[in-house]
Amino acid sequence: xxxxxxxxxxxxxxxxxxxxxxxxxxxxxxxxxxxxxxxxxxxxxxxxxxxxxxxxxxxxxxxxxxxxxxxxxxxxxxxxxxxxxxxxxxxxxxxxxxxxxxxxxxxxxxxxxxxxxxxxxxxxxxxxxxxxxxxxxxxxxxxxxxxxxxxxxxxxxxxxxxxxxxxxxxxxxxxxxxxxxxxxxxxxxxxxxxxxxxxxxxxxxxxxxxxxxxxxxxxxxxxxxxxxxxxxxxxxxxxxxxxxxxxxxxxxxxxxxxxxxxxxxxxxxxxxxxxxxxxxxxxxxxxxxxxxxxxxxxxxxxxxxxxxxxxxxxxxxxxxxxxxxxxxxxxxxxxxxxxxxxxxxxxxxxxxxxxxxxxxxxxxxxxxxxxxxxxxxxxxxxxxxxxxxxxxxxxxxxxxxxxxxxxxxxxxxxxxxxxxxxxxxxxxxxxxxxx
Numbered sequence: 001x002x003x004x005x006x007x008x009x010x011x012x013x014x015x016x017x018x019x020x021x022x023x024x025x026x027x028x029x030x031x032x033x034x035x036x037x038x039x040x041x042x043x044x045x046x047x048x049x050x051x052x053x054x055x056x057x058x059x060x061x062x063x064x065x066x067x068x069x070x071x072x073x074x075x076x077x078x079x080x081x082x083x084x085x086x087x088x089x090x091x092x093x094x095x096x097x098x099x100x101x102x103x104x105x106x107x108x109x110x111x112x113x114x115x116x117x118x119x120x121x122x123x124x125x126x127x128x129x130x131x132x133x134x135x136x137x138x139x140x141x142x143x144x145x146x147x148x149x150x151x152x153x154x155x156x157x158x159x160x161x162x163x164x165x166x167x168x169x170x171x172x173x174x175x176x177x178x179x180x181x182x183x184x185x186x187x188x189x190x191x192x193x194x195x196x197x198x199x200x201x202x203x204x205x206x207x208x209x210x211x212x213x214x215x216x217x218x219x220x221x222x223x224x225x226x227x228x229x230x231x232x233x234x235x236x237x238x239x240x241x242x243x244x245x246x247x248x249x250x251x252x253x254x255x256x257x258x259x260x261x262x263x264x265x266x267x268x269x270x271x272x273x274x275x276x277x278x279x280x281x282x283x284x285x286x287x288x289x290x291x292x293x294x295x296x297x298x299x300x301x302x303x304x305x306x307x308x309x310x311x312x313x314x315x316x317x318x319x320x321x322x323x324x325x326x327x328x329x330x331x332x333x334x335x336x337x338x339x340x341x342x343x344x345x346x347x348x349x350x351x352x353x354x355x356x357x358x359x360x361x362x363x364x365x366x367x368x369x370x371x372x373x374x375x376x377x378x379x380x381x382x383x384x385x386x387x388x389x390x391x392x393x394x395x396x397x398x399x400x401x402x403x404x405x406x407x408x409x410x411x412x413x414x415x416x417x418x419x420x421x422x423x424x425x426x427x428x429x430x431x432x433x434x435x
Contacts, residue, residue, distance in 0.1 A: 044249055045356050046242030047073040048222040048233035054189040058136035062108045064416040065272050066259060067424070069138030069187050070379050071248040071354070074219050077194050078187040078358045080278050080375065081214040082180030082409060085147055086207070090432045096208040097425035100141055100184075101417060103204050104424070107197050110134045125203075127196040135193040139201075140185040141424050142276045142411035147181040157431050159412045160266050161275060161383040168391055170400040177213045177280055177407025185276070185377065191216070213407065215280050217358025217375035232307065232317055236283050236359050236372045237402070239300050240307040243317045244342060245355050257352050258379050269427035272415030275383040277353075279376040280360070280407035286369055288402045299398045301336030310336075320344065340393045351393075353378040353386045373403070383410060 054075065060068045087093040110132045113124040124132070148158035167173055184201065186194045194216070202211060220233040232242035246257050258274050260266050288296070297304055307317025311331035321332050323344050332339050342348050355378045362371040380386030414425050 044245065044247050045071060045073060045354060046232060046245035046248075048230060048242065049074065049076045049189070049219055050230055051221050051223040054136065056133040056135045056189070058189060059110075059134035060108065060136060060138050062104050062139070062417060063419060063422075065418065066274075066416045067138075067140045067413060068108070068416075069140035069185055070258065070274060070356070070413065071254055072138065073248075074356060074358070075136045075187050075189045076221050077189065077191045077216070077218050078185065078356075078375070078377075079194050079198065079214055079216040080377065081184045081186070081198055082144070082212045082278075083182045083184070083209040084212050085181035085209045088151075090153065090429055092208070093425070093432075094423075094429045096205060097141075097429065098423045099205050099208060100139075100201065100425075101423035103197075103201050104139045104141075104417075107132065107200060108134055108137045108139065125196060125199045127192055127199065132196070133193075135189045137186070137188040137193055137197060139197060140187075140276075140413060142183045142185070142413040143425075143428075144180045144182060144409055144411050146179060150181075153432060153435075156435060157267050157269060157428060159260075159270050159273075159275070160264070162412045163383075163410060165277075165408060165410045168405070169395050170403070171405045174406050177215070179409040180212045180411075182209060183276065183278065183409065183411045191218070215278075215360055215375050215407070217360040219358055235357070235374055236285055236361075237288055237296075237300070238304055239296075239302065240317050241357055241374075242355070243302070243307055244320070244338070246352055248354060254354070256381070258354050258381055260381050264381060267431065269431040270412065270415070271427075274379045274381060274413045275386065276411040276413045277376070277378045277380075277383070277387040278408040278411065279405050280373065281376050282371065282373040282404045282406050284369070284402050284404070285372050291402070298333050298336060299402075301332050301338035309338075335397055337394070337397055337399050340397055341390055350385055351389045353380045353390060376408070379413065 060072055062068055085093070085096065087096055113126075113130050113132060116123050145158070145162050145164045148154040148162070164179060184198075186197050188194045188197070198214070222230050222233060224230050232240040235241040246253050248254060255261065260270050260273050260275075262268070262271050293304065297310065301321070302309055302317070303313055306315075308315040309319055309321035309332065311321050311326055312319050321338070321344065323332065323339060326332055329339070342352070355376070357377060358375040360373055360375045365371050378387055415427055417424050
């Protein structure tokens with residue numbers, strides 16, 4: 001995929017030995033062991049980033065059956081950027097996919113920034129200095145329904161459940177922050193790395209796609225307790241976010257919940273991908289902060305301090321509520337958020353999703369209120385049985401008084417880049433040409 005003419009734009013992207021030499025492990029106080037640990041450790045998406053544990057040498061392999069940035073644990077910073085694609089035919093779309101792959105290969109591995117003739121624009125924004133370090137970066141590419149709907153040659157290959165995000169009853173969607181032909185999720189240890197990656201991708205693909213909207217977010221970094229246990233991070237409502245997420249290090253569970261398999265009735269090219277849902281959900285934090293503590297707990301369905309279920313207040317966030325023993329909702333109200341979202345019965349197993357959220361804070365609204373909320377991201381093998389089904393159960397919940405979804409979209413996350421000669425989206429391009 002990377003021919004010699006691309007090397008000035010993607011140095012060291014496929015050669016880790018050259019990367020480590022360029023980074024200068026001794027000068028950085030790092031070691032090969034630190035890099036290897038970052039690549040091989042298994043964590044759950046729900047795990048919060050741990051204080052003093054991240055390193056600029058942390059890396060996540062960009063090659064694999066599935067794209068990175070889905071089942072690995074969230075780093076401290078993330079964003080979603082949505083683009084309008086300019087490609088008119090398969091050749092132009094392939095060119096875009098190859099451009100994205102070239103940039104992903106370099107950015108997620110790192111290396112020295114090329115020095116060009118001063119009379120030319122610089123090769124890099126310079127945001128990270130002369131040496132780009134991986135910093136736990138992942139770049140995840142997904143496609144929106146409009147990419148297929150607006151191109152007759154792609155319509156027959158559209159994923160089975162992919163559609164334009166509909167408006168749910170509590171939504172107040174702003175068209176400027178909705179939908180798109182292509183979404184890119186960028187996650188890393190530091191905000192500078194995510195912004196640098198976005199600017200790099202925009203520069204490299206400026207003739208191939210146009211930025212439509214973006215939303216940045218973060219996950220609070222948690223200090224382990226005396227027993228070494230790391231609690232889940234809190235959202236801007238003050239409750240722990242990540243409790244009851246499926247275990248993303250369980251490959252069999254992820255095959256069931258997240259990854260599209262050959263038996264799902266999807267186009268063959270889509271095997272190994274996943275449906276991505278992005279929702280920008282504003283929190284009315286001033287109103288929430290004036291709500292009685294006990295009512296907050298009843299609305300969510302867990303204790304605010306420890307995260308324990310309401311029927312086991314002396315427990316912890318890692319304990320599950322026993323809804324079967326509370327059929328009338330005396331402990332956990334029947335309309336509590338966690339009870340509506342997951343009734344914890346046999347039927348609810350079909351609607352499990354993998355959540356990967358970030359908090360966001362955008363400043364102040366024109367009415368003088370804090371513009372804060374949740375950059376909600378989730379993945380599932382079946383959009384209808386996953387997010388759509390869960391959201392319909394949540395329609396009308398008491399929590400709606402304090403939240404308002406304002407943007408986002410539905411996307412299909414492409415299968416992984418399987419080798420150095422492969423590129424993201426290659427299976428779709430092959431299917432177009434085969435058709």
